[in-house]
Every structure is written in C-alpha cells, then in structure tokens.
Amino acid sequence: MGEDGIVLPLENPGKAAAQSPAVPAERRGQIWLRRLALVAPSLGVGLMAGLYSQPGSIDPVHTSDVPALGQNLAAADVVALGRLIPDGGTLAVALPSGAGDARIARLLVPEGDRVDAGQILAELDNLPQLLAAKRSAESTLAAQVAALAQVKASTVASLAEAQAARASAEAALALAKQDLSRLTRLAESKVTTQALLQQAQSNVIKATAELGRTAALVERFNGAESGNQSDIVLAARNVDLARANLARADEDLAASRVVAPRAGTVLEIRARVGEKPSTAGIMTIGDVERMTAELEVYQTDVKKVALDQTVSMTAEALRAPLTGKVIRIGQIVGRQSVMSNEPAANADARIVLVTVALDAESSVEARTYTNLEIIGRIGTNAE
Numbered sequence: 001m002g003e004d005g006i007v008l009p010l011e012n013p014g015k016a017a018a019q020s021p022a023v024p025a026e027r028r029g030q031i032w033l034r035r036l037a038l039v040a041p042s043l044g045v046g047l048m049a050g051l052y053s054q055p056g057s058i059d060p061v062h063t064s065d066v067p068a069l070g071q072n073l074a075a076a077d078v079v080a081l082g083r084l085i086p087d088g089g090t091l092a093v094a095l096p097s098g099a100g101d102a103r104i105a106r107l108l109v110p111e112g113d114r115v116d117a118g119q120i121l122a123e124l125d126n127l128p129q130l131l132a133a134k135r136s137a138e139s140t141l142a143a144q145v146a147a148l149a150q151v152k153a154s155t156v157a158s159l160a161e162a163q164a165a166r167a168s169a170e171a172a173l174a175l176a177k178q179d180l181s182r183l184t185r186l187a188e189s190k191v192t193t194q195a196l197l198q199q200a201q202s203n204v205i206k207a208t209a210e211l212g213r214t215a216a217l218v219e220r221f222n223g224a225e226s227g228n229q230s231d232i233v234l235a236a237r238n239v240d241l242a243r244a245n246l247a248r249a250d251e252d253l254a255a256s257r258v259v260a261p262r263a264g265t266v267l268e269i270r271a272r273v274g275e276k277p278s279t280a281g282i283m284t285i286g287d288v289e290r291m292t293a294e295l296e297v298y299q300t301d302v303k304k305v306a307l308d309q310t311v312s313m314t315a316e317a318l319r320a321p322l323t324g325k326v327i328r329i330g331q332i333v334g335r336q337s338v339m340s341n342e343p344a345a346n347a348d349a350r351i352v353l354v355t356v357a358l359d360a361e362s363s364v365e366a367r368t369y370t371n372l373e374i375i376g377r378i379g380t381n382a383e
Helices: 013-019 025-052 065-074 127-188 194-220 230-254 360-366
Strands: 078-093 104-107 120-124 257-259 264-269 283-298 310-314 322-335 350-358 373-378
Touching: 078 264, 078 350, 127 194, 127 230, 230 257, 283 310, 283 322, 283 360, 283 373, 322 360, 350 360
Parallel strands: none
Antiparallel strands: 078 283, 078 373, 104 120, 120 257, 264 283, 283 350, 310 322, 310 373, 322 350
C-alpha cells in the first residue's frame, strides 16, 4: 500500500483491507484533489498544442481536389464475381421424346470423352422391343413390295388375255353375222329350214354377248402397263402404308437411344445403368475447347464496361491468372447468383451478365474448371 492509503496492483486488496485501518473521508478527498492538480496542466498543454500546431507531413484537403478524386474512381478497373463456363454454356442431355419409363441399359461414353453431334451416348432398355417392331415393319414392307410386283405382272397378263379374248369374240361375232345373213337369204328362197335360221340368230346373240364380256375384261385391266390399273394402285397404296409404318418404327426406335445434340465433352454423368434418369438428364456436355467466363457486374458499374476490354481472372484453384476479352454485355438486369464469402455481402444485388472469351492458353488451363467461381478484373482503361 502506498503512503496515500492506495492499494498497489501486486498487493492483495483483501489482505490490505484487513491489515490497514480505514482512511477517513476527509483524507480521501484531499488525495483526489492532489491528483487532479497534477493531471490538469498536462491536459491543458496537450489541448492547446492540438489546436495551434499541425504536423508538417499532413497537407490540408482542398475542395478543388474532390472532383479529381471522383474522376480517378470512375476510371478504376471494374471487379466482379463470376464463373467459368464452356462456350455456349453447358447442356443437360435428357431422355428422347417418347422414352416413357425406359431405364438406361448401356452407357457408351465415359466422363471426359469428346463426342460429336448425333453420336449415340446411351441405350435404353426398350431397345429390343423397338428393334423387333422395326424388323416386323421391314418384313411387311418387303411383302407389300413383292405383292405389288405380282399384281403388276398378273394384271398385265390378264390384260393381254382379255384383249385376245375380245379379238376372238369379235371374229366369232362377224362369222355368226355372216352365217345369219346367208341363212336369211336361203330362208327367203325356201331352201333352208326355219330351225337353222333361228340357230343362226341365236349364234349372233351369243357372239355379241361374248364380245361384250371380253371388252369389259379389257376395260378392267386397262392401264396395267402404265400402273394406273385399280389393282395395281391398291397394291401401291399398301406399299406406301408399309413404308409409313417402317418410318414410324424408325422414329420409335430413336426413343431407345440417347444421342448428343451437339459436339462437346462429357462433363458429368448423372444416371447409371438400371436407373431411370431424372429431370436433370442423363449427362451434361459442353464445348470446353473454347472456354468463357460469365461475370456478374453491378448495375452501377456496367456503364464502365465496353467490348474488347481486357479481363484478368483469378481463383484459388488456378495456378495463374486467366486472361480474355469482353465479347458480350447483357441487356437484362438480374439478381446476383455468385455470392461473396463475406457475411455482409449483399445477397440481393442487381447485376448485368458480361461474357468474356478466354484466350487460347487460358482456355486450355480452364477446360477442367467448369463452373469454378472466379474474381474478374475488367481493365476499363485498356485502349
């Protein structure tokens, strides 16, 4: 304890209080007055020095410097969050139309494979059934084509027979008419009998009927050579129907195979053999040969961005910064989707999408980092 009755920091306050007598109230008041008298001059000197003296290293701020400062901020680079994506974005490959409840029977490509547009990526478990339907349609078409050829040959032969029969009937009718004319003259001379005359008349009637029958046959088979005969036309329509059924079987067969809608690289397989793919699709593909970056620029900064400006992009996963140029500035203001890790980050910021095309070297570096979050710095002062 000090001479003024104040407990020192290293002493036990409880023990000191027990060993020292209590300080009278009058004595305590004198102690505080002495302390105040010692501190007051120091505070006064410091206050006066602060009011009337300034360090030589600090210059006063003039109002004329404010516009210049604003100009420097407006010309600064624009920094935005974004992500790496393939040129044209990523594409989720879904089941073909008409697949229904089909499941995956076989996957034909692994992740990382480069695929061409129209290449078969997977086969579904409805493939055998649809293949059988196609083979049946092919057999039906072949049978109808053969039937058409048979009908054509038969019709042409029938036409020839009908024409020959008509010619024979015409000859028979002419002969019967001649015989009737001769017997009629003989009957007038009373040289022949009435029975023979009636027989000749009957033969003319029969020959006329036969000529009519053969003429009808010729008419029925007429047009066989040109293919316009009714039986041939019906057989040809059956062939057309069989072809339509085969085309429909081909379309149904397309529902058993998953094909690549465009060229690209298989980035992710979302369904395995035996599974029914979800709405997310079977796999995701993208053209990683040409990579781009999609930056979310605040709506207040987008006025500083222009086409062909140089952009530098960084991320912790990258070995070196990526570079590229602005190729597209969005026309729609949307909500920010790439968020900062800062707790106070604005989760409802309004942004404009700016697309950056990476140069060749950066595309090679970024092709395995689809959807990687990056920080982009757009050089608004680039010439």
